[in-house]
Amino acid sequence: MGLYIGDKMMKYEEWSKLARKVSKKSLWMLHFCTGCGAIEMPPVMTSRYDMERFGIAPMATPRQADVLLITGYLTVKTLRRVIQVYEQMQSPKYVIAFGSCTINGGMYWDSYNTIKHLEKYIPVDVYIAGCMPRPEGIINAFIKLMELIDEGKARGWEKYQKYYDKYKENQRRVFNFEIEGENEEY
Amino acid sequence: MKSIELIGKGKEMHGRAYIEVMPGELEDIIKKLKENGFNHFVMLSCIDWLEEEKFELVYHLWSYEVKEHVMLSVRMNRNNASMPSMSHLFPQIETYEREIHEMYGIEFDGNNRLTPFLLENWHHTPPMRKDFDSEKFVGKLYESIPFIGEDENEGI
C-alpha cells in the first residue's frame, strides 16, 4: 500500500517510519493503578519530574491511550480485567511493566494468587527493575520506549496478534487455576 | 476485668480477656456482652490447629467505656466444620464469615452470602489451611505455564 505525493509513491516502510516518528513524541498513557507502583506516578506527572515535556499525557479511557502501565503485582482477578483493558486499546499499543513483581514474582514469589511472569499473558515492551523504581527510572524507561519505537522494535501488539491462541491458552489456564498432569484436587 | 466478671469464666492474657466458649452458648454470651457496653465488634479470626485437628474461631469485642478487649474462642472439629452465623447481632460479621469460608472452608449456617470474595474460580483446598503448600502449588501452576517465544527467523 502506498501514498501518492505528486509523482513519487511513498512506500509503506517510509510511511510507517513517519508515523512512528510522530507517535513517539506524543505517547498517551493509561495508568492502571494496581499495586504499589501507583504511588510513583504522581511525582512523575507533576512539577518536579515533569513528563509532559516529552509529550506524555495521562488519559482516562483505554480507547484514547497508547501505553498501558502495569505498576506492580497483579492478582489473577485483576489480570482478567487488565486483559479486557488491553484488548480495548487501539493499536499500535505498548506495555511498560514496573517493578520486580512483573519480572519474576518479586516479593510474592510463593503466593497462590499473584502471577509471576507478566510476559506469559500480555506482551511487554519495557521492564523497569526496582521495588519501586524512582521517578528518574520511570522517565528513563519512557525514553527507552521512544528509542525502541523509533527503531521499529516495539512490536508487542503484533506479537499478540500473531500468537493470539497461545496467549489465550495461557490466560485460560491461569484463570481456572488448572494444574496440568493429574487432575488432582490439590 | 469486667467481661470475666459478667460471664463468670476466663483468664487475662497480655491485658486482654480470653474466654473459652462452647458453640451453643456463643450467641447468648455475645448478646450479654453487647448489652453491657461491649458494642464494638473488632474482628473475627480463625486459627488452624493441624495436629489437634481443630479449628479455633476467635470473636474480638471492644468496649469504649472500660476500654477492654475481649476474645471469645470457639473450638470445633476440623472435618466438616460448621457454625451458626452471628450476623444478626453485628452486621459486619457477614463479611468476616465470607472471608473465612473462602480461606478455611468453614460453613456458616444462616449466612446466605457465602459467595467468592477474593478468589475467582477456586476449586482447590481452601488456601489458608496449614496443609496447603503454597510454594509447591506455585511450582505446579505458575511455573508450568510456557513462555511464548519469538522465533528469530520469522519476521513480521
Place this chain on the structure above:
Amino acid sequence: MDMIGMAITIAILIAYAIIGSCVGLLFMGIGRKIIARVHNRVGPPFYQNFIDVAKLLSKKTNISHGWIFDLALLFSISGILLTLLFLPIGGVQLLSMEGDAFLILYLLAIPALGFALGAGASGNPNAGVGVMRALVMMLSYELPFIITLIALMIYYDTTSLATIVKMQSINGVKSWAITMPPFMLAAFAADMALQGMLMEQPFDIPVAPHEIASGPMVEFGGKYLGSLMLYKAIALVAETTLFVDLFLGGGVILHGRFAFVINFFVWFALIFLLFVISILIAASFPRFRIEQAFSFYWKYEAIIAAVSLIWVYILVIK
C-alpha cells in the same frame, strides 16, 4: 463563470478550515505551555498539538460503534465550519444574512447534538452522563450571553453581525463597544460565558477526564479522536472570534483595499489576548460541579447582564 465562482468558494472554504485548525492547534499548544509555566514546570513544546493530531490520525485500528457513531463526527465538524463561515474575520465575511447574530447561536448548538448522538450510539453510561451535563452547561451559559447580545442589538439597532462590526470600526479603537461603560459590564458577563463555551476550567465538567472518564468522548479513539481535536481547535477560533466581533470591533482598524492584511493581524492579536486570559483563569481555578455552574450563570451572571441591558435601554431611550 459559475463554475469558477464555485471553485473559488470551495478553495476559500478549504482555506478557512486549514487556517482555523492551524491557528486553533497552535493556540492549544501555547495554552498547554502557559499552564505548565503557571505550575512551575517546563511543559511541552508549543507545536505539541500538531503532533498529537498527526499521531491520532495515523492509528491502525479505529473502533466504531455503527453509523450513528460516525455521524457525531460529521455533525461537529460541519457545524463548526458553517459557524466559521458566518463570522466576520478581520472584516471579511463569507456568508451573511439578516439576523445572523441569532443564527450563530443556533449553529453553535449543532456539535452538541452530534455528541449526544455519538454518546447514545456508543452505549457507555459515562458518555450519557457527560452528554447530559454538556447540554445543561450549554443551557446555562446561553442565558447571560443572549442578554448581552440583545443589549448590543438594541444599541446598534440591527441584528446583523456585519453591521455591528461596521459601526464599531468607524473611528478605530475609540468606537469599540467595550469602551462604553454599559458594555464593559456586558463584556465581563460575556467573557464568563465564553469560558463556559470553550469548556475550560472552572466550567469543564462535561469533559473532565478524572470525574466521568472524559464524558462524551469516552469511546472515541484513533481517527475519531483526531477529528474531534480538530473540531475543538476550530471551535476555539470561532468562539473567540464571536466575542471579538461583538465587543472589540472585529479587529477592523483600517479601511481600504489592502487593509485586510493589517486587520487580519489585529484580529489574530485580539483572539490571542482573549485566549490567554481564558487560559490564565483556567490554570488557577478548580472545577465547578454542574449545579454550581448552573446557579452561577443563572443567578450572578444573569444579574450582571440584565443590569447592563437596562443601562443600555435607558441610554437608547434618552
